[in-house]
Amino acid sequence: MTQPGAFAAVNRFGLGARAGELALASGDPRGWLVAQLQATPPQPSRLAGLATGAQNMAQFQRSRRQGAADAQRLIRQEFRTTYLREAVARTLTQIEAESPFRERLVAFWSNHFTVSVQRPTLLGLAGAFEREAIRPNVTGKFRDMLIAATRHPAMLVYLDNALSVGPNSIAGSRRGRGLNENLAREILELHTVGVSGGYTQDDVREFGRILTGWSLGRTEDGDAGHYKFQRLIHEPGDKVLLGMRYAEAGEDEGVAALTALARHPATATHIALKFARHFVADQPPAAVVSRLAQLFRDSDGDLAALSRAVIDTPEAWANPLAKVKTPNEFVVSALRATGFAGDPERLVGSLRVLGQAPFAAPSPAGWPDIAEQWIGPESVLRRAEWAMAVALRAERAHRPDAFFAATIGPVADAATGAAIAGAPTAAEGLALVLASAEFQRR
Amino acid sequence: MHPLAPTHALSRRRALRQIGAGASLAALWLLPARLAYAATDRRLVVIVLRGALDGLAAVPAYADPDYRRQRGALALAEPSEADGALDLDGYFGLHPALRSLHEMYRVGELLVVHAVATPYRSRSHFDGQDLLENGTAAPRGASDGWLNRALALLGPSDRRLGLAVGQTVPLLLRGSTPVGSYAPQTMAELESDFLARLAALYRRDAIFAAAIDEGIKAQAMSDEVLGEEKRMGRETLRGPAAIRAVAAKVGKLLAAPDGARVAVIEAGGWDTHAQQGTINGRLAVGLASLAGALAALKEGLGPSWRQATIAVVTEFGRTVAINGTGGTDHGTAGIAFLLGGAVDGGRVVGQWPGLAQGRLYEGRDLAPTSDLRAVLKGILAEHLGLPRDAIEREVFPGSAGVQPMRGLIRA
Numbered sequence: 001m002t003q004p005g006a007f008a009a010v011n012r013f014g015l016g017a018r019a020g021e022l023a024l025a026s027g028d029p030r031g032w033l034v035a036q037l038q039a040t041p042p043q044p045s046r047l048a049g050l051a052t053g054a055q056n057m058a059q060f061q062r063s064r065r066q067g068a069a070d071a072q073r074l075i076r077q078e079f080r081t082t083y084l085r086e087a088v089a090r091t092l093t094q095i096e097a098e099s100p101f102r103e104r105l106v107a108f109w110s111n112h113f114t115v116s117v118q119r120p121t122l123l124g125l126a127g128a129f130e131r132e133a134i135r136p137n138v139t140g141k142f143r144d145m146l147i148a149a150t151r152h153p154a155m156l157v158y159l160d161n162a163l164s165v166g167p168n169s170i171a172g173s174r175r176g177r178g179l180n181e182n183l184a185r186e187i188l189e190l191h192t193v194g195v196s197g198g199y200t201q202d203d204v205r206e207f208g209r210i211l212t213g214w215s216l217g218r219t220e221d222g223d224a225g226h227y228k229f230q231r232l233i234h235e236p237g238d239k240v241l242l243g244m245r246y247a248e249a250g251e252d253e254g255v256a257a258l259t260a261l262a263r264h265p266a267t268a269t270h271i272a273l274k275f276a277r278h279f280v281a282d283q284p285p286a287a288v289v290s291r292l293a294q295l296f297r298d299s300d301g302d303l304a305a306l307s308r309a310v311i312d313t314p315e316a317w318a319n320p321l322a323k324v325k326t327p328n329e330f331v332v333s334a335l336r337a338t339g340f341a342g343d344p345e346r347l348v349g350s351l352r353v354l355g356q357a358p359f360a361a362p363s364p365a366g367w368p369d370i371a372e373q374w375i376g377p378e379s380v381l382r383r384a385e386w387a388m389a390v391a392l393r394a395e396r397a398h399r400p401d402a403f404f405a406a407t408i409g410p411v412a413d414a415a416t417g418a419a420i421a422g423a424p425t426a427a428e429g430l431a432l433v434l435a436s437a438e439f440q441r442r
Numbered sequence: 443m444h445p446l447a448p449t450h451a452l453s454r455r456r457a458l459r460q461i462g463a464g465a466s467l468a469a470l471w472l473l474p475a476r477l478a479y480a481a482t483d484r485r486l487v488v489i490v491l492r493g494a495l496d497g498l499a500a501v502p503a504y505a506d507p508d509y510r511r512q513r514g515a516l517a518l519a520e521p522s523e524a525d526g527a528l529d530l531d532g533y534f535g536l537h538p539a540l541r542s543l544h545e546m547y548r549v550g551e552l553l554v555v556h557a558v559a560t561p562y563r564s565r566s567h568f569d570g571q572d573l574l575e576n577g578t579a580a581p582r583g584a585s586d587g588w589l590n591r592a593l594a595l596l597g598p599s600d601r602r603l604g605l606a607v608g609q610t611v612p613l614l615l616r617g618s619t620p621v622g623s624y625a626p627q628t629m630a631e632l633e634s635d636f637l638a639r640l641a642a643l644y645r646r647d648a649i650f651a652a653a654i655d656e657g658i659k660a661q662a663m664s665d666e667v668l669g670e671e672k673r674m675g676r677e678t679l680r681g682p683a684a685i686r687a688v689a690a691k692v693g694k695l696l697a698a699p700d701g702a703r704v705a706v707i708e709a710g711g712w713d714t715h716a717q718q719g720t721i722n723g724r725l726a727v728g729l730a731s732l733a734g735a736l737a738a739l740k741e742g743l744g745p746s747w748r749q750a751t752i753a754v755v756t757e758f759g760r761t762v763a764i765n766g767t768g769g770t771d772h773g774t775a776g777i778a779f780l781l782g783g784a785v786d787g788g789r790v791v792g793q794w795p796g797l798a799q800g801r802l803y804e805g806r807d808l809a810p811t812s813d814l815r816a817v818l819k820g821i822l823a824e825h826l827g828l829p830r831d832a833i834e835r836e837v838f839p840g841s842a843g844v845q846p847m848r849g850l851i852r853a
Contacts, residue, residue, distance in 0.1 A: 118711065160716040163767040178766025182715040185565070185772070195566045195581075201804065204565075324649070353628055355609045362710050363493065365568050375649050376610030377656035378625035384640055384654075385629040419643055428636060435640055437647035 005029040007410040008320040011442040012279060013311065014100035016333025017407065021100075033311050036099040037139055037304050043131075046089040046096070053128030056082060057153040057216060058225030060124060079124035083117060086127025087358035088344040091351070094332045105138040105307060106130065107328070108278055112271075113149040113191060114366035115158040117359050122158055126359035129154035142271065142301030143262035146191060150183070150258060151227040153216060159183035159364065166212040166235025179235070184208035186364045192261040193242075194270035203242055209235040210246060210253045229254075268296040271306075274369070279310045281322045282370040288315050320411050321441040324371040327354035329442065330383060334434050337407050338394040354382055375440075387434035391427045400429025408438040481599050484784060484825050485696045485750040486704045487739065488589060488614065491732070492571060493712035495756040497776030498808060499725055500540065501554050501790070505533040508797035514764040518720055525721045530554065534790045538721050539729035542737050546781055550788035553780040553850060555817050557792050559758060559810035565772035567713065570757030575613040577815070577838050584839075588818070590617030591837045593704060595828045602659065605702035607692055615706050620652075622702050623660045624695055626674040626688060631661070664691075667698040685709055689735040693742015696750070704826075709735070712756065716767040736781060748783035751825045751851065755814060761806050762797055773807035778817055784825055786852045812847070819846035 009029035010017045017025075025032040056079070063074040097103040110130045117123045133152040137145035149155055156162040161183035165172040172178060184207035189195045212235045217228030229251035239246045239253065244260060246253045261267060272292035276284035292309055299305040310316055325333065331350055335342075351357050355374075361367050368374065404412070404420050416436060423429035433439055502518050503509050504527050510517045518537065519526035527535025528544040534556065536544050546552040561579040562570045569581035577588025593604045594617070602622030606615045615621050637658055644650040664672045668691060688707070695701050711728050718725045732754070740747050759776025775795075780787065795801050795809035803809040815838045822828045822837060823846050834842055 160767055160769070163716055165766050167766065172766070180715055180765050180767040180769065181771050189566050189568075195564075195569055201565065363567060363713070371649055372616065373610060375653050376606065376608075377623040377653050377660050378606075379609035380650060380653040381632070381637075381657040381661065382609060382625070382629065384637070385632055388632060388636070389629060413646075416643055419639060423639070428639075431636070432640060432643065437644055437650040440650070441647075 005317060008317050009033055010100070011333070012316060012320065012323065013104065015094055015097060015104055015329065016100075016336045016442070018336045019339055019406070021336075022406065022410075030311055033101050034308060036101040037307055039099075041099055041102065043135075044093040044097070046093045047131055050086060050089065050127065050131070051082065053125050053132055053153045054223065054225040056124040056128065056225070057157075058223070060121060061216075061224060075120045075123060079120070083123040083127065083359070084345070084348060087348045087351075090127060090130065090358055091328075091332065091347050092344065094328075095335045100336075101307075102138065105303075106135050108275075109138055109145060109303075110134045111361065111366040111369075112274065113145070113155070114361045114364050115152075115154040115359070116361045116364070117357075118362065119158055122154060122359070125152075125154035125157060128152075130359070137303070139304035139307065140302075141262075142267075142296070142303055143259055145303070146187075146262050147255065147258050149191070150187065150211075150254075151214065153225060153227065155183070156214065156216060156227065159186055161211055162215045164208065164212050164215075165233040166209060168237070169212065169233045169235055171232045172235070177233075179205070179208050179212065181205060181208035183214075184211055187258075187261065190365055192270070193264050193266035194273075197264070197266035197270065199242060206239045206241045207257060209237075210239050210241060210257050213251065214254055262301050263297075265293075265297065268293040268301075271301075272296055275306060275310060276313075277369050278323075279316045280313065281315075281319070285315060288313055321438060323442050324375055325440050325442055326367060326369075326374055327351060327356035327379075327383070328358070328367075330354070330440055331386070333439070333442075334387065334390055337403070337434075338390060338398065338430075340390065340394045340397065342390075342393065350386060354386060355379060383440065384431070384435040388427070388431040391430035391434060395425070395427040395430060398426075398430055400426055400433065403430055404433050407433055408436060412436065412438045481596060481601060481603060482703055482826055483749055484703065484827075485743065485746055485782075486821065486825060487692070487696070487750065487752040488704075488706050489732075489735075489752060489754045490571070490574070490612065490614065490706065490708045491712050491754065491756040492567070492708060492710045493756075494567060494570070494758050494760055494772060495712045495776060496714060496718065496725060496760040496770050497556065497756075498759070498762060499714075499718065499720075499770075500537050500729060500779075501530070501556060501777045502527050502535050502537070503533060503556070503794065503797060504535045506794075506797045508799075512762050512797050512799075515768065516718060516720060516764045516770070531790055533794075537726070537729050539726045540733050542733045543779070543781070547788055551781055551783060551785055553785050553787040554790040555778045555780070555792050555812055555814075555847075556790055557775045557795050557808055557810060558778050558812040558814050558817060559775040560814045562758065563774065565758065565774075567757060567772070572613065574755065574757050574814070577818075579840055586617030587612070587614035588837050589614045589704060589706065590619050590621065592822050592826065592828060592833070593617075593619040593621070595832050595836060596703075596826065601700060601702075602656070602663070603703045605692065605695060605705035607688060607705060607707045612706055612708055620656060622663060623656060624664055624688075624692060626684075626691075627664075627672055628674060634658075663698075663701065664695065667695050667701060685731060685735045686738045690738040690742040693739045693744070693746075697743050697746040707735070707739075714760070714769045715765065715771060716769040718764075718769040750782035751784045751821055752779075752781045753818070753821060754779035754781070759808050762802055762808055763806065774803045775808040775810035778814060780817070780821070780850060784851050786849060791847070791850075813841075813844045815841050815844045816847045817850065819844065820848060820850045822846075824848070824851035 006026035006029050009025045063070040115126050115129050129152050133148040159182045160180045164180035165177040167178045185204045188199050213230045215230045218224050272289045276288045295309045420429050420432050521529035562573045572581045575587045576584040578584050604621030606623040609625050641654045714725050755778050760770035760773040793811040
């Protein structure tokens with residue numbers, strides 16, 4: 001007999017049950033989750049053999065030197081292929097994950113530090129960003145993830161900092177180029193202290209000046225396309241950010257400023273709110289947010305500790321259906337449940353049709369995490385249509401009543417079970433399970 | 443200084459027309475309230491450009507003495523020069539990618555409001571959009587959208603007068619008045635029997651129940667109006683063709699005799715911090731796509747274009763000066779376009795603050811001289827015929843000090 005606790009463990013914290021997973025989690029749901037945080041897992045096999053962000057960035061820079069047409073062709077051909085490979089590899093990694101809580105954390109932090117293929121150059125960089133800047137840090141320190149994300153070629157390109165030049169720097173005064181404040185603003189507003197974090201336009205400007213020089217270049221071995229601090233474009237002089245003076249110190253100014261932002265109390269509250277929204281409810285109780293914020297501050301932004309703390313939050317287990325699945329969560333959980341991944345190319349198409357193509361968030365704020373942003377008159381129909389399409393391909397592998405018991409059985413009422421048992425065909429029965437409100441929640 | 447002034451916008455002829463409109467409104471008060479504001483034949487489409495359109499790029503003040511110096515490499519050539527701005531009134535021009543809008547301006551169907559902004563004065567896209575849609579003076583100042591509140595004033599109707607375009611309902615249209623929806627259909631449509639069974643399962647889940655009920659109604663409506671045309675290939679889900687294809691369908695849905703009357707279309711990609719470009723580049727591509735969508739919408743509307751107003755709005759403008767990377771950063775005032783057969787166009791309205799350094803807001807942005815709510819209130823009053831006190835009280839609460847702009851709509 002499965003307890004509701006196991007249902008929450010595999011759905012709220014995990015990515016939906018694969019065959020046998022509910023049973024696996026049911027003995028000790030909390031222990032099953034905590035165990036996923038302890039081991040340092042090997043890189044998922046689906047992610048092996050993909051090019052690094054620096055390699056793709058270097059390729060882009062080479063093509064740009066050949067001319068704009070070459071760069072366009074690279075994006076339209078090679079980078080589009082790269083994107084599809086990355087998107088498929090990432091989605092299959094989620095579908096096959098045996099540490100689904102860890103994969104959920106990867107997706108959460110990847111969305112927090114959004115880079116998006118809405119900027120076409122990112123087609124070659126967005127997948128690498130998640131693999132290189134996010135994945136290794138999900139149980140590390142927030143500060144380290146913040147610095148890794150800020151320095152990744154994908155972020156430097158997406159939010160334009162690679163090209164930002166101090167007007168009074170050696171290169172700036174010579175060529176009349178200047179500042180771009182995009183990355184500085186979004187780090188403050190989205191990645192750290194939040195829009196109510198108390199910064200002003202002057203702070204945005206000053207932080208932009210601090211970050212000049214955080215750009216791209218060659219490593220000591222001569223490899224291009226990497227993060228490199230470029231002294232020649234760094235704005236000289238002291239800067240003041242959020243009341244703190246940063247004496248001229250080149251790259252160290254940025255490191256010090258990001259460290260201070262990571263430790264800022266407003267950052268703790270901002271992260272705690274997003275975390276609680278993801279794991280508790282769209283509008284989480286203030287007490288939960290303040291407990292998680294306190295833990296974030298006390299642990300100096302230890303993300304493993306934060307993840308353990310949310311497991312230990314009773315409110316996260318109280319209502320197992322409080323959250324609505326995003327399209328990505330819906331597709332991944334449906335395919336985990338049916339054990340049917342289908343044609344990899346169609347996977348990305350499915351996600352696009354349902355409104356959430358991988359690495360394609362509409363803005364640097366990332367994908368929304370509240371029900372009304374995902375559930376509307378058209379989206380419920382599209383999800384139901386997709387559920388039927390999957391059911392038609394999976395009908396021979398599953399009996400509706402057993403499928404019901406293995407998925408939403410622990411939380412659905414008898415009427416739902418009866419409706420599914422009474423469906424005229426197996427495909428319709430399976431489709432009703434997948435399209436049910438219970439299955440679309442977590 | 444440009445001679446535009448509020449008086450410029452209001453001719454004697456138009457003033458007389460307004461007196462007439464006022465009189466007929468007064469007469470309507472005598473009717474039973476239930477009938478007073480029955481569904482309108484007017485059409486209103488709000489196009490939300492997310493990401494902050496650079497108003498000075500779309501509508502350059504090419505004759506402003508400081509224009510060229512301030513904009514640097516982003517300045518467009520004069521109308522008389524090759525690839526120059528398309529002249530509007532000898533002072534302002536249109537970006538060359540908006541050529542089809544230039545023709546609308548010439549025939550009096552495009553009106554530009556310049557130096558306009560919402561009351562929002564910080565520079566966050568997300569707060570700026572929230573406030574643009576919620577209709578108050580503060581981010582999260584309301585949890586429903588001003589356009590939904592306006593729909594409520596159209597009076598009771600069993601029709602869905604509002605139309606959300608896309609998979610979910612944007613904040614602008616969210617609220618207590620149910621709205622219809624349209625999104626391209628690319629998968630096999632479900633049997634009505636299956637949908638009925640699913641809807642029955644959703645009864646105990648308020649969010650899903652409401653969504654599927656509206657979805658089933660919307661599907662019936664788009665089946666009736668569009669028939670087989672509603673199906674689209676997956677290729678139409680992205681790229682510039684997508685918004686054009688969708689806009690054409692929205693036009694038809696609005697044109698249907700018992701169709702929706704108010705629709706919202708969203709378009710992203712305006713956050714041009716780098717390599718914004720002039721006649722070519724990121725922004726030109728976006729503007730051309732917008733022009734294509736507007737043309738498709740006009741075509742879809744057919745004869746209903748005569749009764750239509752299309753308002754193109756964005757959360758804020760961008761910096762006047764070019765930034766260090768060939769783009770512009772988040773700013774304050776920008777432009778709004780009003781288009782359609784109902785619009786009394788062929789004019790650029792607003793008060794021009796000038797581009798001299800000392801005239802800029804916080805030394806960097808185009809200074810706001812018009813409140814976007816004044817424009818929207820004017821449209822709701824003159825185009826949809828909503829009563830002014832209700833607009834003030836329900837739609838844009840706390841905006842009593844913002845006088846509705848008059849004369850935007852042909853009588």
